[in-house]
Amino acid sequence: MRRACWVLVLVLLIGSLAVSFGSIGAASKWTGTIQVWDFPRPAAAEEWELQAFKEFEELHPGVKIEYTKLTWAGGNEKLDVSVAAGQPPDICGSGLRLPYILQGALEPIDDFLTAEDLKDFHEETLNAVKLNGKYWAWPWYNTLYVMYLNADLFNERGVPLPENGEWTWDEFLSAMQKLTFDRDGDGKIDVYGFGFTFQPTYLQPFGFIYAEGGRVLDIDKNEFILDSPEAVVGIQRLCDMVWKHKCALPGAGGLTTTDVNNAFLNTRSIAAFVDTTGIISSFEAHNEKVEKGEIEGEKINLVTAQYPRGKNGQPIAAGPGVGSWAVFKQKDDAKREVVMELAKFITRGEGQKEVVPLIGVFPSCKSAGNVWAGNKNLEHIVPAVEYAVYPPMHPNWNKIDEKIMRELQLAVLNEKTIDAALKEAKRQIERLLEY
Template sequence: MRKIISFILLGFILIWTYNLFINNFIVLEEVEEEPYKGIIEIWDIPWAIKGNNYGWLQERIRNFERRNPGVYIELTQIDEDSLNSKIKNNNTLEDMPDIIPVNSSFFNSNILEPLDEYFSKEELERFKHHILKSTTCNDSLVAIPIGIGTNIMYINLDKFHERGISPPLNGNWTYEEFVNILNQLTYDSDEDGIIDEYGFIASIGAKDYNIWGIILSDGGELINPKRVEYNFYGEKAIKGLEKVINLKDKYKVVPDYFGIISEKDAWEMFYKDQKAAITISGAWASNFLEQLYSSGEGFNFDIVNYPMGYKDLPVALSNDIVSYGIVKKGDPKKTKICVKFLKYLTNESNQKSLEKIGLFTVKRGIKDMYTENIRMKKIEESLPYTEYIPFVDNWTEIDAIVQEEIRKAILGEKASYEAIEDAKIEIDKLKNQN
């Protein structure tokens, strides 16, 4: 009898063990999700650089495809206006690509997947915090930043030396020092009674933030960082705008067409015609000028910070963040592989490779970029002074309004306080319409 009972107990233990462990293990194996295999579509717009960003991205795509068999990524270049038109006119997201470029002008974050759940706290901590703020909308991460640039002042050292002028020590100067040097760099070179050499030139217009480092140097804010709202009004805003107006009206260190000249023409006036000793452009311009100088066609140049005002710190304003969002398609497996690809672009190796195209890392702790390029290293050291445009509702319309009012003030069509007040009135109307 004992043998029978023992046999029954042994059988029960074996069956119980099978059901508890082996059978559960088999079930787990059966429900394990296969990774996505198929095509991922990416649309991309030209980056704010003059390097081969398309080639950089293509190389990363090929490497990712090798690491993820069965995944194929189709990259299509498109201009920003066409991208915006397709987003507005597409009735279904199924006709949209899977990954699209996202910047502060992006107007429909509702079509983007919230990405917070795909990142651990530790992963998010590795990003530069102020960069993530510019890819966050309504407290949700809607885009993954890949690389950044900034705006910076470039000076023609040959012209400085010709006039016996020393560049600002350590690249820092006050607004008063800046104006004093501009006065010395503005003159009639052929003595015909007409000024033909100018100290400074820069462009003004929608989505153009070149001169804003001067405008914001006294503590004014284009956007309040806490409320993430338009905030350019008040005494500090007026004082900052008058600093730019005075370059033309009071100090006469810019040409009469300052306020009208396009970004392209301002840049050519500096590097090609060499009729302006100082200008403002993106980080990409450093490598461009370096190549010209090395070929014997350019001039010796250097990098300096924006002139300091009341804040006692240089300020730069930029929209140069390369970032991508994932379009909502209702396919979790596809979303995961898209996130995996964008994460891949932010790994340390790929971030360091941004050095090849004149961009900077979005990650913290990567310190050994541009160690052999002194000028690019200077730009990298200026990045903490850069304020990036975040997501703001109706930003394209707001930007167009304020930039046009700034232009009118510089052209003498309005007083500084009138331009700022009129911009606020129009922007308030825009807010009330929504």
């Protein structure tokens, strides 16, 4: 009995020492306020964020989170001004900007990324936040382009929809040709299979270029590689759809993305086009308004599909970018650690499982699993996520993109050969590659 008492005392002593050491450890951690800014998200996702901040505060006594919601209209300017004034937030959602990296306003996250994290994030996703060998933001989600199909037009022409949203180039082309038709018999085409355009900052057609392995830049070698045979195949296919097979909306290259969207949703003059998953909600809203009689028109019977696969049979996806949380420069090492912890907490796989579906995008890490299981429009897109290609992280990307797009416009309008357009693009961007 006496021995038991001694053991108990010893255990209590060790326990209390551990607790006191633990509390010393916790006390050494930084306490104070973290300024968090983010752009507007769907209401449910914003609620999730606020809950996550609350949980983080509970896990870190003494840490307070001050949340500021930016606007899409003036948020970028507000962020720029705050950085220019040396008063940026501590952390910002969608705050990754190349100028911020180049001008030393952001913290690299490399020291806080574990081997597990590196293994968990999709490789291409990580590449989208990597510059000069360092990672500059915590990837949160992937925004992808998907192919939208008007199922009614497919049914009208007796064209089968792609099974599981997967198809090869030949299957896709054959479908688009069958979907190009003169409905009223006046000798004029009323419906085209596909609609696309080359417009600066809109990379929708690039999935066709990526399919056979084509890429725009080799970021490691800082080289223009859009003139590689793999890339040219994709560009040729797009041009052929307009001029040889005549199954794409004429004027591609001179159209805007709004024109193409309009042709799909309003005039119903194309059966397929490519855009981000974010617009599914606007199609759903359209159908709802038609159902309620708020607007005239017909509901759209929407189905999504992947880009046609290349010869290697792998799925392919293209995306305009990766949603992420960027940490701004911190003077205090202890605070930096807590802010990084917060970024990691928001972007953790478990959290992505909950919030990513609310935003209508795809998780950036594998551990989040298939968040779209059972969703008729997005489930079959998930396998393509890990093959997604995003715009290269190059400081002059905006300018490079514009020069490439404007030359591709001329190629797809048959004003220039593909070869001439790519040579001119390469010549123009040569000096932009240096930085």
